[in-house]
Amino acid sequence: MPIKVGIPSALLFYDYYPLWITFFEELGADVIVSKNTNKEIVDMGIKNTVDEACLPVKVFHGHVLDLKNKVDLIFIPRITSVSKYEYICPKFCGLPEMIKYSIKDLPEIIDTNIDFRKSKKNLNRTVMEIGGYITKDVKKIKNAFEIAMKEYSRYKDLIKKGFLPIDTLKKDIYSKGDFFRGKAKVLLLGHPYNIYDPHISMDLVQKLRKHNLTVVTCESFCEEAMNEKAATLDKKMFWSFGRKILGTVLSAIKNDEICGIIYLSSFGCGLDSVIGDIAERRIRRDSNKPFTLLTIDEHTGEAGVDTRIEAFVDMIKWRDEHENNLSPHRKFIHSN
Amino acid sequence: MKITFPHIGNSYIPIKALFEDLGVETVIPPKSSKKTLELGTKNAPELICLPLKINLGNYIESIAKGADTIIITGGCGPCRFGYYCEVQKEILKDMGYDVDIIVLEAPEGNKKEFIRRVSKIANTKNIVKISKSLKNAITVLKKLNALEEMVLKARPYEVHENEVDKLYNNFIDKLEKSRGSREMINHLNNAVEMMKEIKLDKNREVLRVGIVGEIYAVIDDYCNFDIGKKLNKMGVEVHKSLSTGEWITEMLLFRSMGMSKEMKIWEAANPYIKTCIGGHARETVGNTVLYSKEEYDGVIQLMPFTCMPEIVAMSMMPSIQEEKNIPILTLIIDEMTGEAGYLTRLEAFIDLLRNRKDKRISQTVDS
Numbered sequence: 200m201p202i203k204v205g206i207p208s209a210l211l212f213y214d215y216y217p218l219w220i221t222f223f224e225e226l227g228a229d230v231i232v233s234k235n236t237n238k239e240i241v242d243m244g245i246k247n248t249v250d251e252a253c254l255p256v257k258v259f260h261g262h263v264l265d266l267k268n269k270v271d272l273i274f275i276p277r278i279t280s281v282s283k284y285e286y287i288c289p290k291f292c293g294l295p296e297m298i299k300y301s302i303k304d305l306p307e308i309i310d311t312n313i314d315f316r317k318s319k320k321n322l323n324r325t326v327m328e329i330g331g332y333i334t335k336d337v338k339k340i341k342n343a344f345e346i347a348m349k350e351y352s353r354y355k356d357l358i359k360k361g362f363l364p365i366d367t368l369k370k371d372i373y374s375k376g377d378f379f380r381g382k383a384k385v386l387l388l389g390h391p392y393n394i395y396d397p398h399i400s401m402d403l404v405q406k407l408r409k410h411n412l413t414v415v416t417c418e419s420f421c422e423e424a425m426n427e428k429a430a431t432l433d434k435k436m437f438w439s440f441g442r443k444i445l446g447t448v449l450s451a452i453k454n455d456e457i458c459g460i461i462y463l464s465s466f467g468c469g470l471d472s473v474i475g476d477i478a479e480r481r482i483r484r485d486s487n488k489p490f491t492l493l494t495i496d497e498h499t500g501e502a503g504v505d506t507r508i509e510a511f512v513d514m515i516k517w518r519d520e521h522e523n524n525l526s527p528h529r530k531f532i533h534s535n
Numbered sequence: 536m537k538i539t540f541p542h543i544g545n546s547y548i549p550i551k552a553l554f555e556d557l558g559v560e561t562v563i564p565p566k567s568s569k570k571t572l573e574l575g576t577k578n579a580p581e582l583i584c585l586p587l588k589i590n591l592g593n594y595i596e597s598i599a600k601g602a603d604t605i606i607i608t609g610g611c612g613p614c615r616f617g618y619y620c621e622v623q624k625e626i627l628k629d630m631g632y633d634v635d636i637i638v639l640e641a642p643e644g645n646k647k648e649f650i651r652r653v654s655k656i657a658n659t660k661n662i663v664k665i666s667k668s669l670k671n672a673i674t675v676l677k678k679l680n681a682l683e684e685m686v687l688k689a690r691p692y693e694v695h696e697n698e699v700d701k702l703y704n705n706f707i708d709k710l711e712k713s714r715g716s717r718e719m720i721n722h723l724n725n726a727v728e729m730m731k732e733i734k735l736d737k738n739r740e741v742l743r744v745g746i747v748g749e750i751y752a753v754i755d756d757y758c759n760f761d762i763g764k765k766l767n768k769m770g771v772e773v774h775k776s777l778s779t780g781e782w783i784t785e786m787l788l789f790r791s792m793g794m795s796k797e798m799k800i801w802e803a804a805n806p807y808i809k810t811c812i813g814g815h816a817r818e819t820v821g822n823t824v825l826y827s828k829e830e831y832d833g834v835i836q837l838m839p840f841t842c843m844p845e846i847v848a849m850s851m852m853p854s855i856q857e858e859k860n861i862p863i864l865t866l867i868i869d870e871m872t873g874e875a876g877y878l879t880r881l882e883a884f885i886d887l888l889r890n891r892k893d894k895r896i897s898q899t900v901d902s
Contacts, residue, residue: 289813467840
């Protein structure tokens with residue numbers, strides 16, 4: 200019987216799922232992805248995590264609990280860094296420990312350290328270590344990784360075309376692929392695991408689309424241009440999320456197609472408190488684009504969020520109608 | 536150029552010594568107060584951690600006193616502290632202040648730039664002069680840390696009430712009024728001698744509590760509501776696991792060189808946390824384990840609200856508490872923390888420790 204590998208569909212799942220799933224499947228494992236986030240998973244997560252943790256980490260705990268009795272191995276890598284001189288987030292570095300000490304009687308955890316902060320030299324060793332949990336056949340692991348990488352680059356191409364990771368999860372994406380042509384664009388900022396999880400974000404992407412807006416995210420921007428802009432910051436941003444978001448903001452400021460910016464942040468997120476603030480200050484200082492910050496946690500009511508989205512959309516439409524693109528309201532606040 | 540810097544505990548004293556030795560004009564920010572915190576909270580991002588808010592308040596008050604250059608230390612993450620300088624720059628810019636911010640770090644390993652920044656602050660290119668002044672300032676800092684440690688240890692045993700405090704405050708006063716490191720070192724040597732002469736009643740039943748957590752919350756007595764004194768008054772001997780002196784030497788010599796003490800802490804933390812995850816999470820876990828080995832009665836973890844590394848450490852605390860049989864209290868501080876509620880929690884924790892100790896003593900007597 201094949202080994203059952205569980206992958207929690209939370210946190211970096213939305214960035215890497217084609218890579219992870221294909222890799223384990225090619226190795227001959229039975230891959231079980233946890234259910235889509237729902238109220239039950241969120242509640243389980245909240246009960247089993249320290250109160251101070253942010254919502255996405257709590258949700259991740261919920262997903263692990265969902266997999267607990269169904270699998271032989273759970274994939275919770277310690278993702279310290281994915282690019283040079285950069286980190287993901289302190290909580291990601293300590294995630295396997297947080298899980299181990301919060302949830303009892305877990306199946307074995309694949310907690311390989313993924314750390315490319317100094318160089319990508321140890322990539323091969325990292326892949327072998329992860330594959331080693333399933334098979335000892337080095338050639339098979341190598342082969343599986345190659346196929347997985349191909350699948351992953353195909354996925355990345357789709358994202359570049361304007362699809363969002365949540366669209367690619369649906370089977371019939373091409374038939375519904377007309378939602379990003381020739382409409383006003385709204386830039387949605389934030390961590391992928393907040394934006395793309397429909398339960399956490401309260402389906403923010405679909406809500407904006409229903410208002411006839413095209414949603415673009417960091418993933419839809421050209422990576423090179425983003426990095427170039429991020430390099431203009433006085434100090435190198437040492438979080439990968441931060442580099443992406445600030446790079447995107449700095450390019451979006453100069454982009455006339457983008458008519459509004461929304462930042463979705465989870466309460467208590469250390470990165471967002473820094474990145475969100477710098478982003479907001481830059482946007483307000485260097486452009487006249489409307490900006491709004493939505494903060495979510497497990498207590499957020501959907502009606503309140505809806506009201507804020509509607510107000511934001513109304514503002515964009517109102518501007519469009521009056522065309523002069525001036526907001527006397529905001530100007531007034533800042534001309535003291 | 537009038538230099539200012541943020542407060543952290545008593546570190547303004549050695550910094551004052553350093554710049555006076557170098558002959559650079561400094562503005563010491565007024566002691567952190569409610570006003571400082573209000574100024575900081577008003578202008579900082581809502582969900583940023585408390586140290587930044589207090590630092591920002593310090594700057595604003597210093598600028599009002601005439602400062603035009605701010606120095607801060609940098610870092611490269613993954614904790615937020617590494618990006619403090621940029622956030623503060625943006626905030627001060629939006630507030631309309633025209634100040635120079637100098638970040639003490641080697642950006643992406645650029646040592647030349649680091650030396651350029653240091654000589655700019657020091658107002659001299661004479662490396663010998665800089666390193667000599669720095670060495671003296673570190674001596675002041677270490678001696679001051681030693682004095683602070685003595686105070687926290689002696690206070691619960693003092694025969695005449697407030698004697699230690701009187702002496703300590705008197706010396707801090709003297710240090711503030713003295714100029715240059717030489718004078719300060721003299722004062723500190725005297726202080727240590729006089730501390731030794733204070734009459735102590737060593738037969739008292741005193742509990743021992745170790746303090747771990749985020750460095751600013753542990754060291755800065757404004758931030759932690761002077762937890763050391765509060766505990767001392769309840770008859771508890773206190774040991775803080777972190778000090779500015781150790782932090783500075785760690786910064787200068789870099790963590791990777793692995794000084795013996797640090798290795799010991801990491802080794803103790805190893806069963807729970809194997810890698811450095813930023814901030815002092817690893818030290819928090821390691822020191823908690825070490826305190827349990829040294830048979831302390833309890834451990835208190837202090838952290839600012841939303842501190843990322845400490846949250847990871849916090850999630851391991853229940854397991855450590857159980858496995859090492861040592862009670863742990865986690866206190867989270869932010870600008871909304873009320874002193875009365877904080878005190879009640881401390882009192883409840885100390886009561887628990889005292890009951891536990893009494894029970895253990897009576898059990899050993901019975902058997």
